[in-house]
Amino acid sequence: MSTVVRWTGVPQLISFYRYIAFNVPRVTTAVGIAVLLGIAAIRLYWLVGGFPVSPYPAYLGGYFGLLVAMAILAAASMVVGSAPGLVRFGWVLGSVVSVASIAMYVTSRTVGLPGLPQLVRWWDYPIGSFAMVLAGLFVALHGSVITGMNVAYPQRRDWHD
Amino acid sequence: MSATDTRRQEIIVLTDEHKNRILDQIRHRKETCPHCGGKQFSVGDALYLGFLFRSEDSDAYMVGLTCTNPTCLAPRTGIRLSRSELLNT
Amino acid sequence: MVTLDYPAWLRIEHWVNVLFVTLLIRSGIEILGTHPKLYWRDDSKPGTEWARFTRKTMPTDKLYDTLDEEESYSSFVSLPGHKKLGMGRHWHFFTVIGWMLTGIAYYVLLFVTGQWHRYIPYSWSIFPEAWNDILTYLSFKLPPLLPGEPLDAIQKLAYAAVIFLLAPFQILTGAAQSPAIEAQFPWFVQLWGGRQSARSLHFFGLLAFIGFIAVHLAMVVLWGWPQLNALMIFGQVRHLGWALAASLAIIAAIVVVHIAATVWSLKSPRTVQRVLGFVISRARLMFLRPMVSRQHYPRSALSAEHRVNGKPPDSDEYKVMAVHHFVDWKLEVGGLVEHPMTFTLSELRALGDKQTQRVLHNCIQGWSSVGEWSGVPFRHLIKLVKPLPQARYICFLTMQDTGRDEPSAEGTGQFYEVLDLSLAGHPQCLLAYEMNGAPLPIKHGAPLRLRIETQVGFKMAKWINRIEFVSDYHAIGQGMGGWREDNVYFDKDVEI
Numbered sequence: 001m002s003t004v005v006r007w008t009g010v011p012q013l014i015s016f017y018r019y020i021a022f023n024v025p026r027v028t029t030a031v032g033i034a035v036l037l038g039i040a041a042i043r044l045y046w047l048v049g050g051f052p053v054s055p056y057p058a059y060l061g062g063y064f065g066l067l068v069a070m071a072i073l074a075a076a077s078m079v080v081g082s083a084p085g086l087v088r089f090g091w092v093l094g095s096v097v098s099v100a101s102i103a104m105y106v107t108s109r110t111v112g113l114p115g116l117p118q119l120v121r122w123w124d125y126p127i128g129s130f131a132m133v134l135a136g137l138f139v140a141l142h143g144s145v146i147t148g149m150n151v152a153y154p155q156r157r158d159w160h161d
Numbered sequence: 162m163s164a165t166d167t168r169r170q171e172i173i174v175l176t177d178e179h180k181n182r183i184l185d186q187i188r189h190r191k192e193t194c195p196h197c198g199g200k201q202f203s204v205g206d207a208l209y210l211g212f213l214f215r216s217e218d219s220d221a222y223m224v225g226l227t228c229t230n231p232t233c234l235a236p237r238t239g240i241r242l243s244r245s246e247l248l249n250t
Numbered sequence: 251m252v253t254l255d256y257p258a259w260l261r262i263e264h265w266v267n268v269l270f271v272t273l274l275i276r277s278g279i280e281i282l283g284t285h286p287k288l289y290w291r292d293d294s295k296p297g298t299e300w301a302r303f304t305r306k307t308m309p310t311d312k313l314y315d316t317l318d319e320e321e322s323y324s325s326f327v328s329l330p331g332h333k334k335l336g337m338g339r340h341w342h343f344f345t346v347i348g349w350m351l352t353g354i355a356y357y358v359l360l361f362v363t364g365q366w367h368r369y370i371p372y373s374w375s376i377f378p379e380a381w382n383d384i385l386t387y388l389s390f391k392l393p394p395l396l397p398g399e400p401l402d403a404i405q406k407l408a409y410a411a412v413i414f415l416l417a418p419f420q421i422l423t424g425a426a427q428s429p430a431i432e433a434q435f436p437w438f439v440q441l442w443g444g445r446q447s448a449r450s451l452h453f454f455g456l457l458a459f460i461g462f463i464a465v466h467l468a469m470v471v472l473w474g475w476p477q478l479n480a481l482m483i484f485g486q487v488r489h490l491g492w493a494l495a496a497s498l499a500i501i502a503a504i505v506v507v508h509i510a511a512t513v514w515s516l517k518s519p520r521t522v523q524r525v526l527g528f529v530i531s532r533a534r535l536m537f538l539r540p541m542v543s544r545q546h547y548p549r550s551a552l553s554a555e556h557r558v559n560g561k562p563p564d565s566d567e568y569k570v571m572a573v574h575h576f577v578d579w580k581l582e583v584g585g586l587v588e589h590p591m592t593f594t595l596s597e598l599r600a601l602g603d604k605q606t607q608r609v610l611h612n613c614i615q616g617w618s619s620v621g622e623w624s625g626v627p628f629r630h631l632i633k634l635v636k637p638l639p640q641a642r643y644i645c646f647l648t649m650q651d652t653g654r655d656e657p658s659a660e661g662t663g664q665f666y667e668v669l670d671l672s673l674a675g676h677p678q679c680l681l682a683y684e685m686n687g688a689p690l691p692i693k694h695g696a697p698l699r700l701r702i703e704t705q706v707g708f709k710m711a712k713w714i715n716r717i718e719f720v721s722d723y724h725a726i727g728q729g730m731g732g733w734r735e736d737n738v739y740f741d742k743d744v745e746i
Contacts, residue, residue, distance in 0.1 A: 123389075172573070
């Protein structure tokens, strides 16, 4: 069984991954914040009139507003160096925002959202694709912090040697 | 020995009290000069071995001894002591 | 206007580049693994690295050196893998020579034939066009090709960036890691932010090439592998089946070359050292040997913690000498000289003419530190001992027994290094007995070490007790010009 697992290359990939470590906490946090603000900016743009379907249902406006608020809250929490618990909350909230935005977008293009049948199968929408890229990036970045490849502010590596 | 030699960073300069105790240790161990067999030494400085050298225990020190026999052709030797032997002798 | 098509030289260069770039990536990772830590500052201070590619931790209660930090990587990612820096360097430099010659030919042919317009835009409008292309790709559609050209706008810009920016960037950041170039042109290494900054930037270049290859392959798949293959084999979209077969055969041949290089390096490293080293040394001696060190770093640049490579002689004789301030140590200078001489440390100091130099030390592993070294200029010693006309090399023998003292180095025996006599007259070639204003520390080679600043660090023998002038070094050790040359297959002349 373990031989079969080895053939998949997964253990080797995991081993390769564990060899890589970065000590750039401020850069990591800055990138995370930039990505979250990008996610927020796109929803804000859609909220104030850039959405391709007009008018759009009220619940969608509420969702955009909530997402913007949560993204900004997450970004703000990530810089409070004196409260590591709050920083961790910020990262988790950022991932929740990212996953929710991906889920909503995919749902709108597949199953469809109430009152928005025009969005179904409308994949060739650059801003939408870009928003998904940003969301995926944040989840990957948070994942890299959780799995130890990266550290986020205010943590630092204890590389004493 | 020039002034710069005494600033060698690894060297520990011993006090007279330490040196006297080490002389007692030498007499107790019946140490002799490896070259002339002499039993009288003057005590020099110490060098901490534990960090720099692979084979040494972490609390090993070398203390420099000089055989006082004026006819000895190779008077400079050393004795290995542990930290407790060196400091609490 | 020249038709931007696929002439034969362009197609050949493409496949040759696939071989060269992949060899450079794998051999580059081997070199990285030797000191798998990246820094921004030249001190390479332990703990300050911004990235690590190792799982090793070092002891705090025992002296460790950078040989202990070396990592062993799989042959899948590095050439040849398994902690073989000597081999990795040979492949890297041999391939770089081929790659640069290919690149020069490519540039010349591009401009002579007018094909340069396939990469250099005709107008600034390419930028808004490239932006539109990005939006089109994000819409999961393929953008239009530029009129009369084989590429779309974003592809054209990407290729231009790789060929005219990234490739020269890699060569220049690589050159900024050469001790000879750094020593002769300290401003050049400062241009990149320093030696370690150049190394980190060189690593970013590696990532950029890997990223480019991934996107390039994705593009080829998206746009039509069979057709694009045919263009890169026949220059036209025809005989798609044969084109696919030919490209697979070429890729298979490239893989075979990689495997062969790996196996050859692991099984017959001495042959690789001699064959590749022959070519690389000729290039080194031609372009880098004329360089002379003129470094004068300020005191403020001195590294608080100069890194250590190599452990001191673990013998009672050495320890007794050390505790007595090396009063009993003697330096014997002999061999093919008119006046063989012996010096104590005091006698060396009494020679006067003490020279001090603040310089950047480059270890072959990739780390660096800035130190101040003081001692006797070697040219002064040469005037005293007067080498005979047949003397061509200087052999530095040391008190280090590698089997006893250095478990992280592969091999045993007395550590020695051989230097060309022509280097001994360099203005910053020094026998150093002081470091940073104090007696040379034990971990840095007390009581005497060599400094020859145009060479990589391992040439600068530490714990020296004998210097012999010889006419030929092939009968010394295993005959390759030094302990590291004998045992880990480095070259004898290491200006880079």
